[in-house]
Amino acid sequence: MQNIPCPFCGPRDEVEFRCGGQSHITRPNPSSAPDAEWAAYLYVRENPKGWSFERWHHSFGCRQWFNVVRNTVTHEIRQVYAMTDPKPEGVHS
């Protein structure tokens, strides 16, 4: 069971949260992006084995979104930061 430290509510059980997938994806301009770039934006994911930068939503709590650095093998959470913060450096996936 993962214990996820919500930046607003403190550490809570994972059943209260929903994972929103890979973070820091930049939306290309839909009117000028070629199809391949748009497809990559919609569907292609890094899917790292190890450290992963993810968005999580505290669905059954404060209903806020935030970013999490989580290990996809050990499920360890190393860092939690705001949606608007840049991708942290020094943690490598």
Add this chain to the structure above:
Amino acid sequence: MRYSALNLFANAFSGHRRWPQAWRDARPKASYDVVIVGGGGHGLATAYYLAKQYGVTNVAILEKGWIGGGNTGRNTTIVRSNYFFPESAAIYDLSLRLYEGLSKELNYNIMLSQRGMMMLAHSRHDEEAFRRTYNAMRLNGIDCEWLTPEQIQQRMPLFNGGPNSRMPVRGGVNQPRAGTVRHDAVAWGYARGASACGVDIVQQCEVLGLKREGNRVVGVETSQGAIKAGKVCLSVAGHTSQIAAMAGLQLPVTSYALQAFVSEPIKPVLDTVVISPFTGTYLSQSDKGELVIGGILDLYPSYAQRGNFHTVEQVTAGMLDMFPAFSRLRLMRQWAGIVDVVKDSSPVMGRTPVNELYINCGWGTGGFKAIPAGGLTMAHTLAHGEEHPLIKPFGLDRFTSGALIDEAAGAGIAH
């Protein structure tokens, strides 16, 4: 050695101690025409059909652990073809038909049991969706039947779906040809067949890198040394993203843990496969008597081959809504496999932007049922250098063209 009733009888006299090895555990050679990464069902079946049907025998299967030790040995052994879109129905039904003849084809008993699979509708919306599925299946030429609540109750006397239950059942679609297969036998049977044709099955051989010359893959680096390859085919399910990244490819794949559990063995109580999308649980009873139970993914990316307890709780709660009588059963084992989920819940098969690199992935939570068809169509694709007609719609290019085969919506796959 060909297995028969006669040599089963003969070997009984020596206490079954003189059976020869079923397949050859090989050391890798320096070079192969085709290297298949991943010794699961799909990889083994691909090698078998390559050798048997297409005459390509200079083939190696490289397996990181032991054959059939990944998702092939971790699934709930269900085979079916009750999909929505014609493209899916064609490939999944080919697979089911191949399963029907597989024990004979491989001379290896895969213990196919066509006990039927029921999908239950508990609400008006469920019922409308399943009547649509029923019609789609009929249009796709796949036999199925609509069951009334009475017929469902008759098929499963212990089922709690009457008018006074919490979730009364309104009907269901049954695919009579669906059922279960002994999953390990599929891996071992294909391994034996491939090995007999000269294919090298190399275990404990992890692929560490893909060697490229320009935009062409020419070999693999492994924990047992470098191997040259004319063609490389990836059949590694949950780890497809990692191996593809070695060739500089990013894929529309996310890996999740999918759990399953079995109860202690009990006397025969359930002679069909049943799924209720409403409770989110499906189950069947194995020939050993255990209830084999599955449900939803652990819904975040994971490579840990284990799941979390709340999913066990949710799935078993769903089962108990359907079968309160099972409430005193203990779960004997619980495990998870890493599945490669694609947004439209359809596989990704065929060539890649890297020359001579082929992929067979994206089967997500439903790869086991597709093993024979996945193997046959990938073997065709590798032998001809061009996709088998049945898998043309399942190429990587569909994400750019937008021609998705959205079984996530069509067949109601929940993830």
